[in-house]
Amino acid sequence: MQRFSLIIFLILILNFQTSYGQSSSELKKRKDAINREIESLKKTRSNVDKNKKLSLTQINLLNAQIKLREEKIGTINSEIKILNNKISTNSSEVESLQSDLSRLKKEYAKMVLFAFRNQGSYNKLMFIFAAENFNQAYMRLKYIQQVGRFRKSQAKYIVTTQVTLKKQISLLDQNKKNKSDLLSDQLTEKETLGKDKDQQSKILSNLTKQERTLQQQLAKKQTEASSLSNAIQTAIRKEILAEQRKAAERTRLAEKARLAKLAAAKANAKPTAKSPAPGTAIKPAAKATSGSSVLASSPEDAKLSSSFMGNRGRLQKPAQGIITQGFGSYKYKSNVTLFNSGINIKTAAGAPVYAVFEGQVSQVFMVLNNYAVMIRHGEYFTIYSKLKSVNVSAGQKVSTRQTIGTVANDPAEGISEMQFQIWKGRNPIDPSGWVR
Known part of the structure; x- marks a missing residue:
């Protein structure tokens, strides 16, 4: 049951990481698209600036570039939030795996000690022959066989858990590095955004001076x-x-x-049928909507x-x-x-x-x-x-x-x-x- 619970836990973690991975992938694509748009705007601004003529076009292009940088910073913040969730999840999983590994090792040590004490064939035979009846002897024989198989499976499970733990620690380290890179990128973008806003204010100020x-x-x-x-x-x-x-x-x-x-x-009606009274008003056409x-x-x-x-x-x-x-x-x-x-x-x-x-x-x-x-x-x-x-x-x-x-x-x-x-x-x- 413990092994089954751990497998379910790992499956849930994998699904969690997959869903966040998709969101992270979409954010990275959007961030790359924003970078391309910013570079395109920078080239256009460079061509406009070559004219040595102040214009509202420069302001509009710079405004668009500032808006894109702000969107990029927002995208980075979303990526950091996802990474924080990943780091928290990975940390919990590492702690859980370390706890399971420690428990498995203790259980395995007890089984090894038991096997060592009963490693002789004489002890095993005495354990079987000490049974009160044939059925109990048979059950003791099956017990000895199951203990041996279980000990081997536990050894394999410990190795598997160690490999999984190593992978999770590696993922945790990678996510922490990615977060550090994103924080650095965020800081750079904020500094560039400040410069763009200063330039925007300068161009607008110069335009205002050139009233005509x-x-x-x-x-x-x-x-x-x-x-x-x-x-x-x-x-x-x-x-x-x-x-x-x-x-x-x-x-x-x-x-x-x-x-x-x-x-x-009316024409097809019987003669006894009542005719409309003379002077009956005709319903006017509905007024057209506006x-x-x-x-x-x-x-x-x-x-x-x-x-x-x-x-x-x-x-x-x-x-x-x-x-x-x-x-x-x-x-x-x-x-x-x-x-x-x-x-x-x-x-x-x-x-x-x-x-x-x-x-x-x-x-x-x-x-x-x-x-x-x-x-x-x-x-x-x-x-x-x-x-x-x-x-x-x-x-x-x-x-x-x-x-x-x-x-x-x-x-x-x-x-x-x-x-x-x-x-x-x-x-x-x-x-x-x-x-x-």
């Missing part, structure tokens, strides 16, 4: 954001009005069919909206690259705040842009010499802007991951970056909760 340059850049950003937002809102208003007309027409046709059915029923709900009023659009919503958190990014700016307000000066209606993705010039979900192209328009594509998914819209070229047109059906265009390059900034937005009706929503 900063105002020009902010004005360009605001103009670009306003132009895109106005174009999106205009396109969505058209979609809503069109759907309202379609909904009203569907209601009118349904009412017409109802009245026709009623008239046919807002984003009308965009999902038809069964097809309602199904597409539900399917799009069901894939929240599982949509792939529209382009391969690093998110350099997220959704929300960003303050560059004490009195200047810019609102980003989507997420900005830094990628290679000319990189392909993909539709994140199936739908229909609502509109393709130009914003400050770059293309933007708006795709409708029922009551939801996805917008892909800062494109050099597009290969879809308004009204075209697109499938998930279909290429819709390529990313433009900003020669003034020396960076290729696209913007991705999601709107529900007339309201923009944060894409970060939707993109995987």
Whole structure:
């Protein structure tokens, strides 16, 4: 029973280590991906810095790098937490194995002593012949044989336990070393993070001093954001009005069919049947719905909206690259705040842009010499802007991951970056909760 309990204990420990090993492996993969993204941002920043021209792009790239370093530190903390659990588990297992090994050795010593005292064949025979009857003699013979076999199995079990103990001690030492390396890596990242924040403050301070340059850049950003937002809102208003007309027409046709059915029923009715009183008012057609709900009023659009919503958190990014700016307000000066209606993705010039979900192209328009594509998914819209070229047109059906265009390059900034937005009706929503 003791041996069986120890085997069960070892199996539980193995499963525990496997589950933690998987989590640790995932964290290491994420940490490696963060390192690659940081290196990519550093190269881009280096190219931008060569222009010797202060810009908001430098701030955005540095902000993205700081965010990645903070995420890396968080990942390291999670790895350290897992290692602490592993070290605690390994320590408990080592103590348990050492206790079992000590007990096994004591039991084995007693068996060896017993075997030594009864090693002569004469003593064994006397032990057997001293039995009161044949059955007892037979049981004593079996007892002597079982003791011999058990002694051999105990010797093997002691060796196995010693090997297991050695492995666990080795694992414990390795985990302690890994923890030490992670703590060192964490310290380095914190120091680098501090330097990045100092540089960020310095660049922003220099930009603030160059009031005219900063105002020009902010004005360009605001103009670009306003132009895109106005174009999106205009396109969505058209979609809503069109759907309202379609909904009203569907209601009118349904009412017409109802009245026709009623008239046919009256014509086929018996003469004694009561006719409706003269001047009976006809039920007016239902008023068309307004807002984003009308965009999902038809069964097809309602199904597409539900399917799009069901894939929240599982949509792939529209382009391969690093998110350099997220959704929300960003303050560059004490009195200047810019609102980003989507997420900005830094990628290679000319990189392909993909539709994140199936739908229909609502509109393709130009914003400050770059293309933007708006795709409708029922009551939801996805917008892909800062494109050099597009290969879809308004009204075209697109499938998930279909290429819709390529990313433009900003020669003034020396960076290729696209913007991705999601709107529900007339309201923009944060894409970060939707993109995987």
